Amino acid sequence: MAFGLIRARNLSAADISSTDIHNARRYEAKEQYPLNVPLEKRNDNFIKAEYILENHEDYLGKKETTLAEAIEERLKINEVKGIKSNSNLAIEYVVGINDKKAWDNYNFDGFVSNTKQWLERRHGKDSVVAVYSHLDESNPHVHIIVVPIEKKTVKWKNTKGSGERTESRLNTRDYTGGREKLRGLQNDYFEHLTQRYDGGKKFGLELFRGTLVENQTKEYVEQTNHEIGELRTVLASLGDDIAKNIVQGQILEKQRILALKEVELKKEEDRRHSEKKNLWKLKGTRDNPDIFHGKTSAEEKSGEKKNRGHRPSR
The missing domain is CATH 3.30.930.30 (BirA Bifunctional Protein; domain 2)
Known part of the structure; x- marks a missing residue:
């Protein structure tokens, strides 16, 4: 796929x-x-x-x-x-x-x-x-x-x-x-x-x-962590104090944005978990055929009513 x-x-x-x-x-x-x-x-x-x-x-x-x-x-x-x-x-x-x-x-x-x-x-x-x-x-x-x-x-x-x-x-x-x-x-x-x-x-x-939006956010978090690691590598190789301050500022800014994204990701995960939880609180599959089997057509429902309680003839 x-x-x-x-x-x-x-x-x-x-x-x-x-x-x-x-x-x-x-x-x-x-x-x-x-x-x-x-x-x-x-x-x-x-x-x-x-x-x-x-x-x-x-x-x-x-x-x-x-x-x-x-x-x-x-x-x-x-x-x-x-x-x-x-x-x-x-x-x-x-x-x-x-x-x-x-x-x-x-x-x-x-x-x-x-x-x-x-x-x-x-x-x-x-x-x-x-x-x-x-x-x-x-x-x-x-x-x-x-x-x-x-x-x-x-x-x-x-x-x-x-x-x-x-x-x-x-x-x-x-x-x-x-x-x-x-x-x-x-x-x-x-x-x-x-x-x-x-x-x-x-x-x-x-x-x-x-990918879905929530997966994009997750990938963004992973990518930003990767970029922070790269900046730390650059920082370790610098000797000039001014250059170090600039890179440290870039790291802090990325960490700030990353923290906001992680909060966003947590909210999205909580929302999806809540939706799943509410779905399972619904009644069984006969009353909610959409859960597993998709919508039942009017013809299928009609046929189900006609056949209910009758054994097939031999």
């Missing part, structure tokens, strides 16, 4: 550097790689990082671009207003198929290109700023960074008068703000897979809808 998987998380300014280091594998030593990457794959042959810059002239001749530069360029070109120190600057999508047999039948680079185009249709032209293809882990997948920008009408008033103006603003909330938004993301992505890949036949597989 193969699933089309997509996860999303918001990135603030504090997340950008560590995300880029992890996704582009900007490690100084092989020991810093995630544990699930085999030693023989801890090199650039299994990683592809692409940064999409709208104003390429500013970066001609540069040997290396960073995610921070790509995001900054998109914000600058679009003259985005209203950015705060804790604003979510981007959304990171992690996308893949949970069965590596898919890539025996379909080109992975083609899948990455199709996914990028789908996200651009979802968020608007030039919204994708970075694409990281990961072939070093057991199951190939892609990380795509999107900076969602919307046009917003803002009212103004001063001593000279008042009026309205249109500004470019960041908008991650409309895509990741709450359970229903993330559930809609899963549905939309599964619809895209079904249409684009003929229900999975182009992968040689039968595809099913991906």
